[in-house]
Amino acid sequence: MPKDGYDLVVVANRLPVDISKDDDGEISWKRSPGGLVTALEPVMQKADGAWVGWSGGPGLEVDPFDADEMRLVPVTLSAEEIEKYYEGFSNDTLWPLYHDVIAPPAYHRQWWDAYRRVNQRFADAAAAQAAEGAIVWVHDYQLQLVPKMLRDQRPDLRIGFFDHIPFPPLELFQQLPWRRSVIDGLLGADLVGFQRAGDASNFIRAVRRLTDHTTRGPIITMPDPNGKPGRHVRAAAFPISIDSAHFDELARTPDVQARSQQIRDDLGNPEVIMLGVDRLDYTKGIRHRIKAYGEILADGRLDVEHATLIQVASPSRENVGAYQELREHVEGLAGRINGEYGEIGHSAIHYMHHSYPPEEMAALYLAADVMLVTSLRDGMNLVAKEYVAARSDDRGVLVLSEFTGAADELSSGALLVNPHDIDGMKDAIVAAAQMDRREQRRRMRKLRRRVLNDDVSKWSDSFLGVLTAMPSRTDHV
Structure with a gap:
């Protein structure tokens, strides 16, 4: 000292x-x-x-x-x-x-x-x-x-x-x-x-x-x-915020871009890949999100041949009872939806209960056509900003809960949802999945301007x- x-x-x-x-x-x-x-x-x-x-x-x-x-x-x-x-x-x-x-x-x-x-x-x-x-x-x-x-x-x-x-x-x-x-x-x-x-x-x-x-x-x-x-x-x-310039650079590296394409290939190159990335926490709205997705499949608005959901749920506070119950509930829900709607070669939901290094996260963000951030309450939610920082191709759609801090900053480019409103969330997810490239580009450019300018430093x-x-x-x- x-x-x-x-x-x-x-x-x-x-x-x-x-x-x-x-x-x-x-x-x-x-x-x-x-x-x-x-x-x-x-x-x-x-x-x-x-x-x-x-x-x-x-x-x-x-x-x-x-x-x-x-x-x-x-x-x-x-x-x-x-x-x-x-x-x-x-x-x-x-x-x-x-x-x-x-x-x-x-x-x-x-x-x-x-x-x-x-x-x-x-x-x-x-x-x-x-x-x-x-x-x-x-x-x-x-x-x-x-x-x-x-x-x-x-x-x-x-x-x-x-x-x-x-x-x-x-x-x-x-x-x-x-x-x-x-x-x-x-x-x-x-x-x-x-x-x-x-x-x-x-x-x-x-x-x-x-x-x-x-x-x-x-x-x-x-x-x-x-x-x-x-x-x-x-x-x-x-x-x-995040170190947005670093994440932007990471997502531009050949290794990450190749890994992103490999993820799409491994999933059978569906038209629409949706992604959720959260700590396994009851504040993150994971159950509401999976429920909404399951109902979209049941309604026939999307199908497993053309769309899939990747849900990364990193372990969190596993000694606290409420978290143990949440894990059982989420895994049971994902299993039921896969059982009802999955086909050989096409899973409805790819559920992963572990964490990934930044390089793999950047590849997942690049592979995802739609990012689902549907927290019931969140101080900020940096995953939403990481997704935007990774999308130097000006592609992809961010579906964002209005109960996140990020919603205050990213409202002009994201599709805002109330995760308690399952019907409203279903409509937003389907709209994101069907959004044309021109509208995606218009929205993502707005989001990137904000995230790259207001960084963590x-x-x-x-x-x-x-x-x-x-x-x-x-x-x-």
Whole structure:
């Protein structure tokens, strides 16, 4: 660590690498893919920054180390803390609550205690790394208490928080027994960023209802120790994106293009290949999508000789009961539709329950005539943007749920759907499958202009620019 600490510290649930320790105690690591890593790595390297995050395994104690020109600071979690803080409070309380209560949230005091304890550990680690007056950027719903915990220790810091998932309406958020503590935790930041303007509005409304703080537009005024107006907190939308230029280049490589053609050949060169790519999560609308597709086949509007659906459902949170039930339901539904409508040499649905590297994903995007993103609720959904970035041929149609953050940006070129409206979704899927090349090109060019211009580096630059410019006192406004 530099003598006086780091000028930029990122705090996220996970480190940007996967760490393992062999029988001799030797530590090894490999880079873990992810949009956040891509977004922040250039900024971190330029600023000589530190990244605080969980090492990824239970009880794994590792000293801070350097990787890819970043200082990585592992936080140790016990198996019990992973169960209660991560699988419990983060993913069985906050996740369903923040995604429209699609599944019922569970409220357990022991989970809350673990969440608070682990958040304090992250805050302590960040405080120890940060230089005087440093910028600390905290990420996502697992760490909502960290901003206030940091501010209590280090009032000199400039603190940003970014929420990667939706922030719920007040009427839902009020269910949370610890709602005020979460609001207070977030208000420890100078800048609280969200994917959509609606999420920022939900947060400000919760602040108005649950605290006595003064709000004016996006600005919340916090009291100083004497109860007088003190520092400001800004809540605003900063929609995240992808490294679109990199994905565009990847999809143009001869290997990816050859693989794309091979995928089409392996499927028997159907007229229309539809593609869904999701984590196997109940928020993604996979059941609604497969149900709609099955009904289209039943109605005779498409048939398996000319159309097929590839559904990639990467494993997710397999220790949480709701996810186990979802997998059984989705696999049963896909199996039933294949049994009813499949023919020799023509499957209705090709279902894959595993993940793929970026090269294979780019090939799948290129092979797909129609991309189905039908989430019931999504903070952003970067798959929609990856599909667009991969389509340098200006072909393909994006069917996009209006309940994704991406819908705010991509509405002019995508076919927007309400995934709860099965009939409406069926009509949109059939329209996408039958869309002529000229209309495809017109729509895809609009989408590509947006995605290639608003890339992930623009997102991080925008957030850090606003955070750096934030006044700290009312008399500076």
